[in-house]
Amino acid sequence: METKEIKCKVDVLSWDELTSEERMLVACAKDATVGSYSPYSKFAVGAALLLANGEVVKGSNQENVSYPCGLCAERTALFYANAAYPDQAVKVLAIAAQNSAGFLPSPITPCGACRQALLETENRFGVKMKVILYGTERIYRVESVASLLPLQFEM
Numbered sequence: 001m002e003t004k005e006i007k008c009k010v011d012v013l014s015w016d017e018l019t020s021e022e023r024m025l026v027a028c029a030k031d032a033t034v035g036s037y038s039p040y041s042k043f044a045v046g047a048a049l050l051l052a053n054g055e056v057v058k059g060s061n062q063e064n065v066s067y068p069c070g071l072c073a074e075r076t077a078l079f080y081a082n083a084a085y086p087d088q089a090v091k092v093l094a095i096a097a098q099n100s101a102g103f104l105p106s107p108i109t110p111c112g113a114c115r116q117a118l119l120e121t122e123n124r125f126g127v128k129m130k131v132i133l134y135g136t137e138r139i140y141r142v143e144s145v146a147s148l149l150p151l152q153f154e155m
C-alpha cells in the first residue's frame with residue numbers, strides 16, 4: 001500500500017503583512033457584510049472578488065425561510081461576476097464574517113459547495129484565484145482554490 005499525503009499551504013498573517021491590494025479587497029469584503037440578509041443565522045458574510053480587469057465585485061449571504069434556497073456570500077458574488085463579466089478571470093477572493101459581537105477573530109473558510117463553484121471559475125480561466133480569509137486576530141492566505149479542494153472531481 002502507498003499512502004499519499006496532501007498538503008495545503010496557508011499563510012497566517014496580520015493586517016500589516018497584507019499587500020495594499022489585499023487590504024483594499026478585505027475592506028470591500030467587510031463592507032459587503034452590510035448587504036447580508038441573514039435573519040435566520042444572524043451570521044453576516046461578505047465576499048469581494050478582484051477581477052482581471054481591475055473591477056471589484058461584492059456579494060453577501062442571502063438566506064430564505066426555506067433554508068436550502070439561500071446562498072453563501074461567495075457564490076452570490078461569483079455568479080454575479082461570471083454573469084456580468086463572462087470573459088474576466090477572478091484573481092483574488094476575500095471573505096469576512098460578523099455576528100452580533102462584530103467581525104470574528106478567526107477567519108471563516110468557504111463551504112464545500114462554494115469551493116467547488118469557485119474551482120470551476122479558476123479552471124475555466126486557467127488563472128489561480130488567491131483566497132484571503134479575514135479575521136480580526138489573524139488572516140489566512142491561500143494561493144489557489146484548488147489547494148482548498150484536494151482530490152477534486154475532474155472529467
Ligand code: THU
Nearest residue numbers: 041043045061072073109110111
Ligand atoms: N455562509 C457563507 O455565506 N459563506 C461561508 O463561507 C459559510 C457560510 C453563510 C450561509 C448562511 O447564510 C450563514 O453563513 C450561516 O451558515
